[in-house]
Amino acid sequence: MAPVAMAYGRVCVGLLLGRAAPCLRALRVLSGMTVSQGTRDYNPKQMAIREKVFNTIIGCFKRHGAETIDTPVFELKETLTGKYGEDSKLIYDLKDQGGELLSLRYDLTVPFARYLAMNKITNIKRYHIAKVYRRDNPAMTRGRYREFYQCDFDIAGQYDPMIPDAECLKIVYEILSELDLGDFRIKVNDRRILDGMFAMCGVPDEKFRTICSTVDKLDKASWEDVKNEMVKEKGLSEGVADQIGEYVSMQGGMDLAERLLQDPKLSQSKQACAGLADMKQLFSYLQLFQVTDKVLFDLSLARGLDYYTGVIYEAVLSQMIQAPVVAEQNGALPGDEASVSVGSVAGGGRYDGLVGMFDPKGKKVPCVGVSIGIERIFSIMEQKAEVKKVRTTETQVLVASAQKNLLEERLKLTTELWNAGIKAEVLYKKNPKLLTQLQHCEETGIPLVAILGEQELKDGVVKLRKVASREEVDVPREELVEELKRRTSKLP
């Protein structure tokens, strides 16, 4: 591998559209010096942004009284079997090296349901932030990461209808507002309304789920394309498809739920009526939670996963960002979905049957939850944060010296600062130049320097310098720790 190829090795993954494959092969020669396809490292600046985003999200989850749990990164293969429908082909399996058959977790919801059943837990409000794994075919779904974070919040338990569901939406609202990502909408619908609507329009029972998947494409495809799939691929009559078309174009709030309860067709479906009555109830709680300005009852929202049984929702950012650049910086493949639109950043719903699939007696535990899709939020935050200015350490003071032969004094003082809980650094050189030490502060954003010099040592003082203003003041050696404690307690 020639060093020149190395130099642009990373860049070409992102930039040479259509030539990614040979380029990846070239990288491969470097005996394992790259990451695997669809994964990425987080550098210190990305980690600083990630920490900020996580703190906001975890802060919200804690404000709502949630506990947290953790589960292993791999589960027994059978735990995941039969939970994801067609998407099962995207599950990563581990090699059979003797012993159990294992798979990497595909989401956090199935491990949560397994955890509840295994420990016989019937009610809990928990969050779980962890990475999940999907062998997405880059040629098909275009560069979603294969390893990505999910931030899940779920409420399990038998409660009065729609109160926990409304809290999940409140949480999405709070998090997206606090992260300050621009305007957003939270679309809600209900699987029972969709199913009732399908039944009343004349869709055969066995086609509910597959027609649901087709409707789910409406956020990316036109009605013509969706109708085409319904008629030509899924075998609905044009009349049936057109009736569905009328419904899925409807959007509104509590008023729409009320109107549809009077709809001659829908009102004949018990399921649809149950869903619509709950939707009214949901909106009444959302009003109390002061979030109705961003919530939209949208009959075209379907969600892909099989396990939802009631309310479903999805949050979408209005802002379109110049995603290709960000995606490439992160090592995503060209043609990334994010380059089209930011799209959905959170989704979830009610799944009352999943825990029962793990219980020997089929005992159900009703659950509702939401998953925040953090990768897209990272990309936006990275664009917003002028990345150059993001600090990657929290160091408050650099202990520096103005002359040679002061290493011992520097280490002694640094020790005092560490022992007092002050975040301090010292350069690992016996005789660093003062300029080098000051440059280190400028580059990494350290706000204060404690400078030791021969004269200062004689006088029993330390020169304390503010990096930004270059102000200097002599502080008696024995007062330095207290003075620094005072000053650093005011730092961000």
Added chain:
Amino acid sequence: MAPVAMAYGRVCVGLLLGRAAPCLRALRVLSGMTVSQGTRDYNPKQMAIREKVFNTIIGCFKRHGAETIDTPVFELKETLTGKYGEDSKLIYDLKDQGGELLSLRYDLTVPFARYLAMNKITNIKRYHIAKVYRRDNPAMTRGRYREFYQCDFDIAGQYDPMIPDAECLKIVYEILSELDLGDFRIKVNDRRILDGMFAMCGVPDEKFRTICSTVDKLDKASWEDVKNEMVKEKGLSEGVADQIGEYVSMQGGMDLAERLLQDPKLSQSKQACAGLADMKQLFSYLQLFQVTDKVLFDLSLARGLDYYTGVIYEAVLSQMIQAPVVAEQNGALPGDEASVSVGSVAGGGRYDGLVGMFDPKGKKVPCVGVSIGIERIFSIMEQKAEVKKVRTTETQVLVASAQKNLLEERLKLTTELWNAGIKAEVLYKKNPKLLTQLQHCEETGIPLVAILGEQELKDGVVKLRKVASREEVDVPREELVEELKRRTSKLP
């Protein structure tokens, strides 16, 4: 699967020594309702303890000015190849589902070296906290977890000798002190001293690493057993083994390094002298860092991994805990190593050659680092923390009602509290009993209750109750948020 078997399903893994296998098979029948062997879930109480431990460790890393990075959970198989010697057989491979050959990371050090080489980074001080994976054979190594956390701190870069090395030891000292795990010792040695000693005792060059592995067993085995292995399995003469035996019984501080520099045999080895001179230098910095009271120069310390090139160290807790109980609670297999002694809780050393293995020109980046083994620390902390008293949420106020039909008022008030950043909960029942609400506070440790009642609504007040003392006071409705902000700012 009968429910009765379920009921003791978890327990039997830990308790029925020698009968674990059939018991595990019985669990297997539950169609994926258990976790895979050697892994475990963390429940909310364990997570609360884990968060506390991580905060201490991360706080220390940040105090020393470290940045953080993250890498994918799997690497290209070739990245890990040839880095772990005999332990390579413990690496988890992913199934070949078409595409690249992947393996789960075995530690955080090799991915760190890959990251440095790939991004051409020549100096960084970073920490990385993440799970690593080892297919330990339970029959052999007795129940170490197969998925476990490592907390790594490393300093990469060309610096003046022993300053970064000393800071790593300072960090171990600070963390173990702050976690308050009882007395501990940090043993240090140097690969060059070991190699020089082997050479001078007459061990053939090609046997250095294998004899090193044998010496490494001295913390668990007697000298007789170790000598036996050297002579009978590794083919050393008894005379050579006895010479080694004399050295590896030596322990001390800087004085020992000075004495050995005069040792007629060792002083003939250039390598050993370099290591001993550095050891003296190291101790002089450790004195400035005020940590020599716990650090011991110990010639029997060898460390297993191949990639160390200089200073090596290992921290050991003096305290012997009743580990079997804890280990079983955590789902570890019987006969867990922890049941013998707590043993090592941190280890590391200098590895100046590893980054060069990933660079096309073999360009080296000197590194030194330490890895904190968190699982054992968790076990001890779990025992120490009277687990029943550990809070798993941070909720400050429960919004409760004294009579029926006050759900709307409760939700409205809760919304106000959330919007003001106060951590608040409300029960998801339309008409919960006051007693039920107060019991929820007692059980989960919520310190305050805001009680709404018909009389209070009429009077425009809310009854604020301290759960612990049962003190109650009426607060005007419009002053409640401010009053709660005042009170909760004082809460831990």
